Amino acid sequence: MAKRSVLALLVLSGFFAPPLAAADLRSVVESYVERNQRRIVAELVELLSIPNVAADRENIARNAEYLRRMLEKRGFAAEILPTAGNPLVYGEIRTPGASRTLLFYAHYDGQPVDRSGWKQADPFRPVMRDGRLEEGAREIPDFLRLDRYEPDWRLYGRSASDDKSPIVALCAALDAVREGGLRPGGNIRVVLDGEEEAGSQSITAAIDRYREKFRADTLLILDGPVHPSGRPTLNFGARGIVTLELTVYGPKQALHSGHYGNWVPNPALRLAQLLSSMKDERGRVVVEGFYDGIPPLSAEERRLLLAVPDDEQELRRLFGFAEADAVAATLQEALQYPSLNIRGLRSAYVGGEARTIIPPEATAALDIRLVKETPGNELADKVLAHIRRQGYHIVDREPDDAARARYPRIVRVQRSRPTEAYRTEMDLPQSRAAIRALQSAWGAEPVCIRTSGGTVPISQFIKALGFPAVSVPTVNFDNNQHGENENLRLGHFYRAVVTMAALLTMELPEH
């Protein structure tokens, strides 16, 4: 604990005076969970048993109604809000005397399933195992008849971790808080998205329609896995993304590399030269202005980044590489900058299919991860300006004969609409309150992720709402999210209930 934070010291010293002693809240909730494991798990299993692929409108409606009733049972004024796409489930609990409002977000749709890869008959009929499938765990038969489930057991099924269990944990936390005679720190609103895995377009489009319902002081996003270390985690931002696909043109048809090699330009070489002009040998982007506008990290930000307990040596071993790129000193710091990644290359054939030809074209698929200071279109424009400086004529479709005759270097660029980054500054009152709540409940500072590397569609919703958002991941890191055999480790689930209770009861900052 040499790196114990100033915040933590402040909390431990009683400076912030949490509404309930940490040990009290935690023991109240843990006791509740201990006594109600069967009921809590049964509710999750029932919810997981309703298929929830976003395109399956009929079952989506069944999910929405089930969730509305779940909220209603907890005293929410609950309703289903129509959108242009899948409906939202919404609920509100007014806390007498409260002037602050928390808006909890989660999503109830799940990734599509390819049943062939699952080790159970139906991803929508949850299976309990006594550990990790990959480590030879055995199935627990008739588990719904049991009263207790060990923390190392795992529940296998689509959306067990992404993202139905946080909804059940939130409901259980509310039950526990009430049973313990505690009360929420403010008004509680919940909105459940029915198409996050399909891009969250409808919830973002519905903001104007439901602005009053969505109004709050803090958005708490319940989604994602905790840090691999297993420690409670808060996440204050996510990188955005814009993609570019570059196709460099050679001869109009594949030509014999013997008859024309040394004379007809090779588009694969040209593409290689273009790509290598964009980054140096240690992976730093050398496109002019790519990193512009990003202020240096403050001492506190740097401290929080360093406090993230990444085991970089173990990651290098696990992924099998000797030396990281040199964009920044650490993984966490590297994620504070935009990246330019070649996600695919294609030109003619390799291996057994290779032919002795000069290929007609060569394509690179790039993704550019964005940070808050680097909007997607600005960054893409800088890359395009760089490409022009390499002598390229940029087209947006296959070049015609006139263009081919005129320009020695032609590249077709297809760019996506960006999903922007978001970041909630960690020293905002709302951020500090969330950090404090977890610190208080768990007796240790949570892992604070300033910017998560990946991109979430919810970032568009966050930006449109306009108030601070903090993401609260709770599930196990190795949950096979989006893949086959998605699972939830019960120990993480139980801890999620404590974390949710801490957030429900946290002292909200003054206006």
Next chain:
Amino acid sequence: MAKRSVLALLVLSGFFAPPLAAADLRSVVESYVERNQRRIVAELVELLSIPNVAADRENIARNAEYLRRMLEKRGFAAEILPTAGNPLVYGEIRTPGASRTLLFYAHYDGQPVDRSGWKQADPFRPVMRDGRLEEGAREIPDFLRLDRYEPDWRLYGRSASDDKSPIVALCAALDAVREGGLRPGGNIRVVLDGEEEAGSQSITAAIDRYREKFRADTLLILDGPVHPSGRPTLNFGARGIVTLELTVYGPKQALHSGHYGNWVPNPALRLAQLLSSMKDERGRVVVEGFYDGIPPLSAEERRLLLAVPDDEQELRRLFGFAEADAVAATLQEALQYPSLNIRGLRSAYVGGEARTIIPPEATAALDIRLVKETPGNELADKVLAHIRRQGYHIVDREPDDAARARYPRIVRVQRSRPTEAYRTEMDLPQSRAAIRALQSAWGAEPVCIRTSGGTVPISQFIKALGFPAVSVPTVNFDNNQHGENENLRLGHFYRAVVTMAALLTMELPEH
């Protein structure tokens, strides 16, 4: 004719005294062909009707026997020579008093056929059309009953051009020469290869066994298309080839480009950087020593290269590019140098399949075309030394964990066994004799290709024989060689008979 050659002037001035006035030979042969079109075409059609894919042993044997009889009819001492693979067909005619011997080579096997792409029921049942299929030519029904076939008509069938028609043309030329009361310029030997399209391994391996039979002063290779200009062509060499496949390694599995982009090295970028380090922006190879050992072209060599009537502007228009690579001033000159061509690239996915990942590996397939002065293994070694200078550890299989932990840059290199280049100097007496023979027959200097860009398996046979080889292409350039709807333009076929007669009767150089 501003560039009329010194050789041509010598010939026209009677310095070399050809055995028969050119006009006489040509008119004798053309008259013979005119009167025997039906018989000559019928023999070709019969030969084309025997399927000849190298792997089809039974039909290969039928071809060999048919060809043996064709030679026997012309007075050859003909036999079938067994090899480790498909048999050779061999024949010899001794010319009384002759001390010189010509060895003619052709191949009787053909490329495999994909019947679905052919516009006729069976590629082995030849079809006559009144022009090019691509230009809407119509089929001539019952053409075998006709007595005359126009020069623009084309015979469609596998091996019509590659490489059965040269065999029939040689036999017809011998018939024409004899009917005209002329005689061969020396002893005539013929060897017909049954697996050229499968690599000509067996004929090369059989050299020691049949060395006496193969002994000659000049090898004349009857294969390939004339220059696109349609002018009589001689070909004095071909580039060789060695291939390299480079696989650069990134993380052991595909990683999320958001979570790890900027930290985990990207193998596609590394590969792009490696490839672009090998050539400059105008396509010149910058690998150390790549062009070493290639002497400058002599004035006469340069003149002959410039005399090749390539229409580079038209080729650029046809292939759709604005500016040629800068290895040399012209296409013909560029072919005198080794080339390094990226024939394929592959890393993860592009287009609709693209995923936001850091790919685990990236592969480039390269082919290196060789010239006489740059043996394949030497050139490949230079490329490997270059790769090492870029900081790479080279492996010959997937790297293990220890290698991954130790070396920041790892590339797997798979290299092929080279097929070397060959080149017969154009000022050798044998070369000059062949040039003179065509000059004499056609009244104009033939197109002399110093080095053809492509690679031929026969080069190994040529090198092993050890005496000068000249290649005599005769078929039309647009014959769809190796593809569907292979065809022979009859005008080219008729001219082939004249060219063969000129070679059969040419004055051979003194020892």
